[in-house]
Amino acid sequence: MRNKRRSDSMVSSRGGGGSSSLCKPSFSTILRFFIVLILFIFIFNFYSRGILEDEQNLNVSQQLPQPHDKLWEAPFSDGLHSCLNPTSKYQALQGGDHYITVRSNGGLNQMRTGIADMVAVSRMMNATLVIPELDKRSFWQDKSIFSDIFDEDHFINSLKRDVRIIKKLPQELDSVPRARKHFTSWGGLGYYEEMTKLWADYQVIHVPKSDSRLANNDLPLDIQRLRCRALYHALRFSPSIETLGKKLVERLRSRGGRYISLHLRYEKDMLAFSGCTYGLSDSESEELRLLRENTNHWKVKKINSTEQRIAGLCPLTPKEVGIFLQALGYPPSTIVYVAAGEIYAHLSDLTSRFPNVLFKELIATEEELKAYSNHASQTAALDYIISLESDVFIPTHSGNMARAVEGHRRLLGHRKTITPDRKGLVEIFDKLESGQLNEGASLQHLVKHLHQKRQGAPRKREGAPDGIRGRARYKAEESFYQNPYPECICRSKHRT
Template sequence: MIHVAAVPVKPLFVVLVATLSLLLLVSLFSPRPFFSQSSVSLSDKVDIWSVKRVMEWRPCKWWLQGHLTALPAESNGFIRIDCYGGLNQMRRDLCDGIGVARLLNATIVLPKFEVAAYWNESSGFADVFDVDYFIQQMDGFVRVVKELPSEIASKQPFHVDCSKRKGQFDYVESVLPSLLQHHYITITPAMSQRRDRYPKYAKAAYCQACYNALRLTRSLEKKASDLLEAIPKPFLSLHLRFEPDMVAYSQCEYAGLSAESIKAIEAARGDKKPWTGELAHLWRNRGKCPLTPNETALILQALHIPQNTNIYLAAGDGIMELEGLTSVYKNVVAKSAIMSREDFASMHGNTKAALDYHVSINSDSYIATYFGNMDKMVAAMRAFKGLHKTLFLSRRDFANLTSMGLTREDLIQALWKVHVHDFVMGIGSALPDCFCEFKL
């Protein structure tokens, strides 16, 4: 008879725990080499788009079914929506303003795009969007006019400060009296809206404006379609944000940047000084720092995006350190390289942004390195069109994982896990005001 000696379980367990603890300490406190851009072996792995999702966002039926509530016979007055910032911030302001106008039973005057301070140009609503189509699509949701009645046209609108207005009763109690008194007012809706407090007919006007009523002008749509046609297929649209002003605004510092990039950031920084020490570490771990092209390339590899993928760079002028991406992903194209030099030079910042928007909502897949207005609008419109290969890269997870000491394969595996979870659950891929969760 063979006897097997009993192994003491408790001492073995203690040894195992001690060994694992020692390995963790070595990982955390040993010098962390900056991750290499060398190719990651992905030949036996599927990309993130092949993972089966369990949930997606689809347009809610309640606003697709119709107007819900008929417009009152008489309007309470006229509202002009003054929109500021980049194209998609102005689009957001416009959609919010239309919801407010329906809430107050007001007639919309064509909006004013205040782009001079942002783009140093003078393009307006009619330079980007098809006015007649907009009016037609909003019929029944809210009244829209091109011109004011003669008795009002000569008057300057009364400006109402809406910066602190949040929900339905805020606007009814604080803005409606001015509308009734002056008959013609201007508003810029508050950035932090509580549309969940709106009645559904006001929400429906908002949703209709955002997703059905804003079509590019014929000439701009032709340029956008030609650009889309020229991009090699299939392709990934990548919205990359690493411009000097963006980095300066973030108050983040980066190691290893070129002298040219550092100079550009310093020129854009002004009074905004970067965080230092522990504050800088906390700020980065909260996900406040834009991803560099180098970091973006690493995450794309972690998501098993093949290095021969056709990538359209949806970005403004002045992206820094771009070779960090293009040294890994060789098939990167931008609109400046596809369009003729004369055509590209003649376009405004707003119309260039409109091209990126059009290409991105029609791309085979879309990845954003930020969570700005364009990213939110593109993701929602893609959900509206039934295009669900959409993902936001997590700056917070990237910062936390690298600060833990994870490098190379361990970092790549961890990045895969967090992003697969977001893709499977549809996290961040649509705006909840007009979309409902749909389990697959």
């Protein structure tokens, strides 16, 4: 009986014979269900959209340059690239039984550009170039020979279609009379065609100075491209220098990823030569004056330091560099590699603002640098490599290295190079000193505005300023090696 009741109950609940209130939900229950469902869908869509927007914003923020990224970005190069190959009119090497010997003068980069000039001169005069002798009498007293600094075989082989180059003058010519010729500064093609008359009386011409032997402009396109091939490709540093230079670049990057190479020309010889003593003590100024007086080949002995500084002819001081970098927006954590010799004084004025200031001695081991001690040109080659590969290069004075590195970086895609407007900055620094201006937003605006167009963007090489006439205009022109555009940088279809 009890089992029958259970069966009847189950049947009635499954069938339609039971009470309707137990089998069918009420209208209010259905309404509440739909309201809850709609609310659930609304809330789900709301939060899903928020998550999606957050993801989209994250992706966009990763794609857009962040404020600090703009400090490191290379300028827009508009599709420009290097073009160093000869034109279709370039004739094959003819060769000849005439020889040019050279004593290169100056520091590393003055010698490098001078050697590139002499390659082009040898081509124009149809002469064989003997591997140049390097300067051993300059301020640095470096005894290095050519093969200590450069890859000699690479230099010879890479230019074999342009100029015949040999390591030594043939022994039978050692005793023959040589024409000792100081070629004129900024000479052009016509001048060197005239100089070929010397071959009528001499088989060997000796050139005692190699710097600035060629004009910056108005030379045949193929001669200009040969100069670029000689400097940027043929004059490769020796394998040991190249290897260590690349190691030091990797170590710098391991510290912070990106770094500034600062060519801080606040060195004793530079300050003495230029007569720039602003910010130095009386005893330091006197030491520099005596050095200038006792250096015979520095012709100018009396220099007004104030006038030099106002004219923008002095390198920035360490303190001024620190203010400058901060005004540009670089944070104190920035890695700053100092590509220079021993800084004369007041480096703490820079390191107080940028603690991560590094030198070769801090990133290379003592053993690695041992081979380069007392060889300033070889250590300068390390600085050149590190500066060339830096994210930002900033020279504090427009010397030979500054010009050479800037030109090379232009050739490699216009890598960011900030050239301080020293004359304009002096006015700003003086206002800071007098209290007319304070560090902060106003200073940043002034400095950034002053340097908007001084960051290595593409531009054609500048001629001499208006009003300069005669031969003086050649010296006033922008250096070919500082900016080899347009001859060695172009928009042609075929890259070289």
